[in-house]
Amino acid sequence: MSNSILVDNQKTQLEIHLRRIQRPRDYQQICIYKDVNPLEWDDWHWQLQHRIHTREELSKIIKLTPEEEKGIEKAKGRLFMAITPYWATLIDPEDANCPIRRQAVPVSAEFVASAHEMIDPLAEDRDSPVPHLVHRYPDRVLLLVTDHCGMYCRHCTRRRLVGEGEQDNNFVSRFEPAIEYIKSNRKIRDVLISGGDPFTLEDEIIENLLQGIRSISHVEFLRIGTRVPVTLPQRITEKLVNMLKKYSPIWLSIHFNHSKEISKRCKIACDMLSEAGLPLGSQTVLLKGINDRPYLMKRLVHELLQIRVRPYYIYQCDPVKGTQHFRTPVSAGINIIEKLRGHTSGYAVPTYVIDGPGGGGKIPVGPNYVLSQAKGKYVLRNYKGKIYTYLE
Ligand SMILES: *Cc1c(COP(=O)(O)O)cnc(C)c1O
Numbered sequence: 001m002s003n004s005i006l007v008d009n010q011k012t013q014l015e016i017h018l019r020r021i022q023r024p025r026d027y028q029q030i031c032i033y034k035d036v037n038p039l040e041w042d043d044w045h046w047q048l049q050h051r052i053h054t055r056e057e058l059s060k061i062i063k064l065t066p067e068e069e070k071g072i073e074k075a076k077g078r079l080f081m082a083i084t085p086y087w088a089t090l091i092d093p094e095d096a097n098c099p100i101r102r103q104a105v106p107v108s109a110e111f112v113a114s115a116h117e118m119i120d121p122l123a124e125d126r127d128s129p130v131p132h133l134v135h136r137y138p139d140r141v142l143l144l145v146t147d148h149c150g151m152y153c154r155h156c157t158r159r160r161l162v163g164e165g166e167q168d169n170n171f172v173s174r175f176e177p178a179i180e181y182i183k184s185n186r187k188i189r190d191v192l193i194s195g196g197d198p199f200t201l202e203d204e205i206i207e208n209l210l211q212g213i214r215s216i217s218h219v220e221f222l223r224i225g226t227r228v229p230v231t232l233p234q235r236i237t238e239k240l241v242n243m244l245k246k247y248s249p250i251w252l253s254i255h256f257n258h259s260k261e262i263s264k265r266c267k268i269a270c271d272m273l274s275e276a277g278l279p280l281g282s283q284t285v286l287l288k289g290i291n292d293r294p295y296l297m298k299r300l301v302h303e304l305l306q307i308r309v310r311p312y313y314i315y316q317c318d319p320v321k322g323t324q325h326f327r328t329p330v331s332a333g334i335n336i337i338e339k340l341r342g343h344t345s346g347y348a349v350p351t352y353v354i355d356g357p358g359g360g361g362k363i364p365v366g367p368n369y370v371l372s373q374a375k376g377k378y379v380l381r382n383y384k385g386k387i388y389t390y391l392e
């Protein structure tokens, strides 16, 4: 390889790198939004009502590839395309591999089923004793309260459930069996409210649910899984955080995949949640070509700490039907942890887990630091590969 090619390659790499960390456009720079009133723009209902669903709308913002055009046509029904105008402003119109774009725009590869892929790889439906509840670990349950989300992620593990099917609007009767189940099972001390995205529900409905769960005396720990601070940060309103405060302590797990998602607007939403006393953690899905390089993950976890979000989990992308193009080898995840642990603040290092297919729960996977173990003696290596012996 001649020197000039090498230099060109490095230049392209640098350009790609700079693009991937670029900050969003102002919405008024996008022709179809240039006349939108700022108050409307910041109204979460407006954002939801104006989500992009069609090829025609999206092609006014970015030039679609043939794979995307096919993907959008096929993605009807469950997990259809729904992109909030806010999320559209984060897309780099020049880069077909933009991480923001790939998470939101369907491609034809999504409709190819590959070996080992399943509809419900975590067997959540099997571990569901009553509707909307998954009970896998003895002391904690997962409550799926809605199938709606701010935006539909193309890599979604719950694509079998998510995407605005018909909902029974009688909220009380819908969750009565789940609440009764938690009430009658005194071992349950931790309730994780997820979906879909619980924050797509109206404040009153969320409050109703929190009241119901908080009235159960053996439930100590309450958490909500959401992606709304990332895909629809306008949803985090004063009214919502003041309501959540009343049911404190509530912990939040927020789905973040890339540093480009951390816009000024997203930071405002996270600040409001932190200031209302909700501890924030992140959950990240390892995605090929999006965040599978150690430097990208490092940037993400560092930026998360700056907005007071503690990196909690990195998930291996579950073997859900139609997600093969997103899946990395397990070694990519182990390599990321190897490059984080010891090399940066411990608070910045999440746990990399594989959710055991068939319902095994989250299994931590990481570099091996114990080289050998004999009676009273551990041989260990540190993050630099130096060897140490610990005697018991
Ligand atoms: C992830 C998950 C939980 C919570 O697990 P933690 O490791 O405590 O965060 C609980 N139930 C189910 C079914 C889950 O998938």
Ligand code: SF4
Pocket (backbone or CB within 6 Å): 148, 149, 150, 151, 152, 153, 155, 156, 157, 158, 159, 162, 195, 196, 197, 226, 227, 255
């Ligand atoms: S926000 Fe979560 S539940 Fe909704 S589509 Fe994305 S990954 Fe799936």
